[in-house]
Amino acid sequence: MDEKKTGLQRLREPFPEHQISLLPKPLKRDAPxxxxxxxxxxxxxxxxxxxxxxxxxxxxxxxxxxxxxxxEPVAFGPDGLPLLDRDGGMWIRLTVCGVTRLGYGDAQGKTGPDAMKERIGDALRNAAMRFGAALDLWHKGELHKDEEPESKPAPSGLDNEIADLQIAMREAESIEDLERISAPIKDLPISDEQRLALSVAYSKRKRELKTAA
Incomplete structure (x- = not known):
């Protein structure tokens, strides 16, 4: 029987399925x-x-x-409260087992007390990732594999999402809308060819929007 890992080793252990949640990212701002x-x-x-x-x-x-x-926050403002940067984000120091690492969190443009809670939670997850916590979820792939193929096929079920992304990018009405739609692409476990196709669709629509501006 394996000895249970402790300290920083335990922090790197995968989280059980019941502790993993799904965050939906609609492809269009006005999506029904x-x-x-x-x-x-x-x-x-x-x-x-x-x-x-x-x-x-x-x-x-x-x-x-x-x-x-x-x-703790990396910096404090004149009022003694945690200092936010110009984008509304906050840098923190997370200390675990005597080791300190930085993290950054934001509230996606939200304001008010709940925004600060979200900002703190985001910063803690970001800093904990520097220790290896939930690293497999951030990576969206297999981090430790002896042999990696040059190009991975997309897992089943992603084809429709990729097609929806391409359609949404073609229908984007502004560069801001296009940037928001394309944001989830970096987290998708897709092949190089599929990523290139999405990149081409993104670049083409961005040129069209700039020309029309």
């Missing part, structure tokens, strides 16, 4: 809302779903590794 068959939520469709570990699950893992773990 409906009941999602993948996550069960009610949001704009079609959408890409990104896997992530929530604040509570991450906090539980940090406590397992080090009951005295802590975090």
């Amino acid at each position: 809302k409906g009941k999602c068959q993948e996550c069960g939520g009610y949001h704009g469709l079609p959408a890409i779903h990104l896997s992530y570990v929530g604040h509570a699950a991450l906090t539980d893992r940090l406590l397992e590794c080090d009951e005295s773990w802590s975090w």
Whole structure:
């Protein structure tokens, strides 16, 4: 029987399925809302779903590794509160088992108390990733494999999402809309050929929007 890992080793252990949530990213800002068959939520469709570990699950893992773990903002403003950068994000220092690493979090343009909570949670996940926490979810692939093929085929079920992305990019009405639609592409586990096709669609639509401006 393997000895249970502790400390920073435990932080790198994969999270169980029941602690992994899905974050829907509608392909269009004005996408019609409906009941999602993948996550069960009610949001704009079609959408890409990104896997992530929530604040509570991450906090539980940090406590397992080090009951005295802590975090602090990198800088404070004149009012004594955590300093936000010009984009509304916040840099933090996360310390676990005596090791400190940086992290960055933002609230996706939100404001108010809930925005700060989201900003903190995002920063903690980002900093914990520097320790290896949920790294497999950030990577969206297999990190440790002896032999990697030059080009990976996309997992089944992604073909429709890729097609929806191409259509959404062609219908984008502004560069801002195009950037938002294409944001999930970097997280998709797709082949080089498919990524190139999406890149071509993105570049073509961006040129068209610039010309029409």
